[in-house]
Amino acid sequence: MAQNVYQFIDVKRIDPPKRSLTERTIEFVEIYQPLSATQAAGQADRCLDCGNPYCEWKCPVHNYIPQWLKLANEGRIVEAAELSHKTNSLPEVCGRVCPQDRLCEGACTLNEGFGAVTIGSIEKYITDKAFEMGWRPDLSAVVKTDRKVAVVGAGPAGLACADVLVRNGVTPVVFDRYPEIGGLLTFGIPPFKLEKDVLKLRRQIFSEMGIEFRLNTTVGVDVSFDSLLEEYDAVFLALGTYTPMKGGLVNEEAPGVYEALPFLIGNVNNLMGWQTEHPFVSMADKTVVVLGGGDTAMDCVRTSIRQGAAKVSCAYRRDEANMPGSRKEVQNAREEGVEFLFNLQPLGIELNDAGQVCGVRVVTTELGAPDAKGRRSPQPVPGSEQVLPADAVIIAFGFQPSPPKWLIDQGVALDSKGRVLASEQSPYALQTNQQKIFAGGDMVLGSDLVVTAIAQGRKAAEGILDYLQV
Ligand code: FAD
Ligand code: SF4
Structure with missing residues (x-):
């Protein structure tokens, strides 16, 4: 070159x-x-x-x-x-x-x-x-078929699947419970990493390409899953993972303790004027401790800083080298004034006489022998407990799959962690044990990445096209 x-x-x-x-x-x-x-x-x-x-x-x-x-x-x-x-x-x-x-x-x-x-x-x-420059995908050579596919979830997996389907003449109809497309790209990842106009433009482009969006529509509430199976030639499920992992901490449910994703969604709603079930919580003037060391924890510390928190710390139970979050984002958080406290395992939330959060009890850890995945597990050091002062605590321990009842009622097979079983090597890529139902993204992989969700959505579309013999 x-x-x-x-x-x-x-x-x-x-x-x-x-x-x-x-x-x-x-x-x-x-x-x-x-x-x-x-x-x-x-x-x-x-x-x-x-x-x-x-x-x-x-x-x-x-x-x-x-x-x-x-x-x-x-x-x-x-x-x-x-x-x-x-x-x-x-x-x-x-x-x-x-x-x-x-x-x-x-x-x-x-x-x-x-x-x-x-x-x-x-x-x-x-x-x-x-x-x-005005460039838009050119679909003028696409030969339209009479096939249509319901896509449940407008996150990266659902959008990627719809993109490949529409480029192959199949009409995708994308359902999402939220008022905008994007899934966690819109209602999760904060605007300082990804501005919301990026997804607005994408929605316009996808709509012009022929993808139909039915937003503010929860499958299983506003429309039944059975009706989708009846009306569409196939269904692609891309519901993500939304059950927060708990730490089993003393007083974890006390006022002043917040779960990461509702906190982030409430903040975006407040900025954009959107309505979801999550209220806005302000960290202005508060001493905030965020528990966890992944991308979600980084987004919470940096959101708290921008809301005007007095002090923001991130407490993580392993050392910096073993943090799962992106190095770039840890560096950005540090530059913005976040304090990192490594090798601290949270034990419980401390409350004052009024029942309000006043601290996090932690114990120092040392890294023990590597586990089956090669990660060294943190071991508490006896006698090293201390209390970190805090008047707000955000818990960012990650997410587990949240398969809805209607999915289980359909007999879709799950693994022991609740992830949908669908393999890229199935007779048709990412087909579940129910032939008309395909699945991908976080609900199959477990919480992962935007790009792996896109890869699965695209792969599933190939599986659906093969299944429909398009
Ligand atoms: P999601 O993006 O979760 O989309 C699922 C969609 O399904 C949602 O829109 C939801 O509303 C909809 N839905 C669920 N149930 C129903 C129903 N019954 N009816 C209708 N709609 C329904 N990854 C990166 O690569 N880089 C990052 O920087 C990064 N930062 C992250 C920050 C946070 C705070 C979080 C939580 C995750 C982050 N990730 C990041 C991970 C990434 O966002 C996810 O892996 C990815 O979005 C998964 O895509 P998905 O399409 O499988 O699911
Ligand atoms: Fe782009 Fe692939 Fe690199 Fe992600 S991993 S930034 S999709 S080239």
Whole structure:
């Protein structure tokens, strides 16, 4: 690709500039500013085109990364966008929220000593720029069939499935209980990582492509699952995972203790003027302790900072190296003023005489022997208990599957953790044990990533197309 094969030495990796800390700590806007056209072209030119693109293999949707980097370097933005949409239904979202250090960029040959190509930022640049230039997916050659598929859940898995179906002439009708599309992209991930207008534009584009959305519609309440099975040729389930994991802490249900996702959703509703069942909770002037070390915990600490909390700490039971959250987001949280307290296991919530939260009792941990998955389990150190002062505590221990009763009544097989059993190798990819019912995303994988949900949605669409013999 590059005329000068040592381009990657001459041109250093640059990440997109971040907004000032003054803006970042009060505003709910994306902290990364766009790359300029010159920066995007220059950074794309750092790709070695190494012949065996590990980046592509590590990317769960197997994007044609070196090819669209070359197009971006040559300023052929529309062609780059066309190519990136061949493998990814939401490239502008993945460019923003994928943990690239663990995926494509982590596998980049230049990562060893030179700084990986900024693949995620360029993916975002290509799609945003193409949309800005008026580019839209061209479906004029698609031959429409009379087949229609109900998609339950407008998160990344459901949207990706609908995208592939409509591009193959099948009409997808997407049901979601919320007033906007996106699932956790809209009602979970905060706007400082992903602004809500990104999904609004996507909804417009998907609607123009022929995807029908029925929002504010809960399957099992407003419309029965049986009626979907009767009316549609197949059903794709992408309901996500929404049962919060409990810590078994003393006083876990006390006033002043909040679950992470309702807190984040309440904040987005307040910003956007939307209505869901989750009320707005403000952390203004409070001393906040967030328990957990994943992406959700990072989103809670950074939301609390922007709401004007007096002090925000994140207590995690392992060390920093063993945190599951994205390194980039931990760094961003630190810059914004979050204090990290490692090797502390919460035991209980302390209450004052009025029954209000006044602290979190924790014990120091040491990491013991690795478990079956190779993760070292934290062991409490006797006599090391202490109380962290707090007047609000947010619990971010992750999520478990939440299969609804109607799904169980249909006889859809689940594993011991409540995940739907559907394999990419089934006779038809991601078909459940009930032939008309397919499933994917977090409800099959367990809580995972946006890009793996997209990969499953797209795979399920292929399975459905094979099943319908389209
Ligand atoms: P979801 O996105 O959960 O979508 C499921 C949809 O189904 C929802 O819209 C829900 O309303 C709808 N639904 C459920 N039941 C019904 C029903 N009965 N009727 C109608 N609709 C229904 N991943 C990353 O890659 N990067 C990140 O930075 C990141 N940050 C995260 C931050 C938070 C706070 C959380 C919670 C998760 C984060 N994730 C992140 C994980 C990622 O968001 C999920 O893995 C992904 O959204 C899963 O997609 P999905 O389509 O399977 O489910
Ligand atoms: Fe990297 Fe995610 Fe884009 Fe794949 S989808 S290239 S993993 S940012």
